[in-house]
Amino acid sequence: MNPKLFWLKLSPPQILTLGFAALIGIGTMLLMLPVATTSREPLGAIDALFTATSAVCLTGLVVVDTATTYSTFGELVIMLLIQISGLGFMTMATLFALMFKRRISFKDRLVLQEAMNQTSVEGIVRLIRRVIIYTFVIEAVCATLFSIRWAFDMPAGQAVYFGIFHAISLFNNAGFDLFGQFHSFTGYVSDPLINIVSIFLIVSGGLGFVVLSDLIDFRQKRKLSLHSKVVLSMSGALILVGAVVIMVFEFTNPRTLGALDGGGKTLAALLQSVTPRTAGVNTIDITGMRQATQFFIVILMFIGASPGSTGGGIKTTTFTVMIGAVVAMMRGRQDIVLFHYRLAQERILKALTIALLAVLLVLTVAMILSTTEDGHFLEILFEATSAFGTVGLSMGLTPHLTAFGKVLICFTMFAGRLGLLTLVYALGPNKNKELYRYPEGKMIIG
Template identity: 55%
Template sequence: MIQKIMEKLHLDPPKTLVLGFALIILLGTTLLTLPSATVNGQGLPWLDALFTATSATCVTGLVVVDTGTTFTLFGQLVILALIQVGGLGFMTVATFFALLIRKRISLRERLLLQESLNLVSIEGIVRLAKMIIIFSALAEAIGGLILGLRFSFDMPLGKAFYFGIFHAISNFNNAGFDLMGDFSSLTRYVEDPVVNLVVCSLIVLGGIGFIVVSEVYEYRRTHRLSLHTKVVLSTTAALIAVGAVLIFLLEYTNPKTLQPLSPLGKVLASLYQSITPRTAGSNTLNIGDMRQSSLFLIIVLMFIGASPGSTGGGIKTTTFATLIGAVIAQIRGKEDVIFYRQRILPHMIYKSLTVTISGLFVVMAVTMALSITEAGAEFQMILFEVTSAFATTGLSMGLTPMLSPIGKILIVLTMFAGRVGPLTIAFALAQRKQKEYYRYPKGKIMIG
């Protein structure tokens, strides 16, 4: 239905993506206001329903009400459906259903897929969409089965497997919603190796991007990896390792986080809190109890986020790597940014700068606004919450449930901007780029 609306409006791909996500959020909001969606039989207030639907569709995980105790099975399934559609992209899901009924995928639909998956070409895009659906289903099913078996030691079998599937889908799509109650996330499993390793694996698999997964899977046949895949894998591994080591060192003596844990528990908790900012949102330590230095590190990791073409948000690992490469090249006096003996084109560096500055502008503007509307909150708590919303992470220091109505609206807009991307919104609102028939003379300014 949504796809037919887009076709009638004759929108270009960026505008279609923005409006498509908006319509899905509106549908989810309507369903969550129904009496059958909440345990109290009254439905969510409209603003809280909008916030929850936006958080689920934008696979963020910030919540104003506790998911496990507020919603009925119907309400939870609505949230789960929004997470799945939001994580994979509504065009990917629509393409899958079109293929099921053997409908031909038009050129327009292929262009929409290209835009939603952030690809440079439409070649093989339908095959990639099928791979995404199959891989996602397998990862979620296997993860859900293992988690269900583990949860069965703590709860009835049926409930355990439902919890397992819910948390597998939520974490693979980097959403961070949980059913554990009292906003506790997975803190009760902080030292459990099964839960930690399975959820961490799901987060990483969902966050490295489907192109990377496809290339790694086919490596035995092709014996080659693209530059994109190499940069994603190396940057992801470096960020996880550095983050885990720093969190371990910074929190080792903190009596509220790592200190009471066993040696294995300390390692697992450090690893989990390093991976979840990329941008999953579930946590095994109470985020509010962490030291300021650790919280600032998590803010940085959240802002960087996951990788292109994934279920995660942030400015993306490749953007971060490109900027670091440009800085290193400048320090060394080199003209080119080189990765794995390949040169990065200048327009990619400009695009990385644009994405980063756009993201910083959104975070700074919303942080300033919330500093006015939520005057009683600490600045670091506000900055943490805004970065989490923009990066569609979902980690929280506890500010979100206490937000004013204006604060909730600001966070809703931030989550939406973070999911569809500042550049996509800019392109959707801007006029078509026109060819320039002249160039101005060169000028010089002093930098630094």
């Protein structure tokens, strides 16, 4: 079949699904090359697939230690996969098209609309230009700050390399790190610069490019869209509540916050509240947390970041709509109203569908893993939720997964990165408009 005709026959969700799958396949083959490992021995196919999937899905879960297993070539492959996936392969294609002054077709705009989770194609190319600029500027500035700080701990060349790698990893909410032995950022638990820059990168990547664009234009327009208001208010609330809950639960725990001073406690609690949304780095030991804190982090990971961002989860807007539905029902109101705007029924049904599908996926994966893996149920639920939310936090189960468990987690990461509705639309039949409606029925609820 003519490739052009094949492209035209595919729907935007199918194009995105095939694109991410192809990127994972290329990454897997590159990571299986002998030059990609420090031992110069080819990595196993499943381990290479897991790492490539984790990088493309911006998760950060690993079955082998990144710093000690992969050579500089392997680390560069991982970094490139993170950057391409974070921007989106269609965004990268658009970048090259703009550079060579090629026309962006309407089909390309439809795919970009699906990739950026937008409601229309209007202004989509202008948004893509901003996405590219925002990404490289934020990453460059934060990479410079990281490099300056780490120049005090390591050679200058290595400090620059670490700065670039971790700026890309954190802004894209990927969670990969190069500190070795699965230690993540625990060596910098009380370092103000590392913590503040890390929080800024994670939050910036998790808010979404539409919100960043709105914030930059605020000085001129003097107003924010409803989407930006919901994202900013819910993100702020989750970060604040998360930090307070973690501080309360872990304040006296000697394995986490108990051994730190006041400033260290505050920085650690704040970062650990931000990182489940969905960055995957940590400055305190996840396995040393109390079970209540671990379960609370599961909730944060399930909610995730915001639409159009580099994060996963059901998204802050979905969570807000669900809360709005509960409040509206308790008050006896027919409509969900946010910031003096009424939400359409279609948006409400979409939010409920996403949330229900996510619950079913996480619970199904957790139940299956509980029969194939050796671990406590909370560890398994934590791992399954981390994979779906593309977070990357782990209670230590991932390196010990069976081959089947690794493949199942790969699928969960892929579904979480792509989006459940996008995956359903890609695998299911085309949506056709109904030509009739059934009579309304009544049933007892509750």
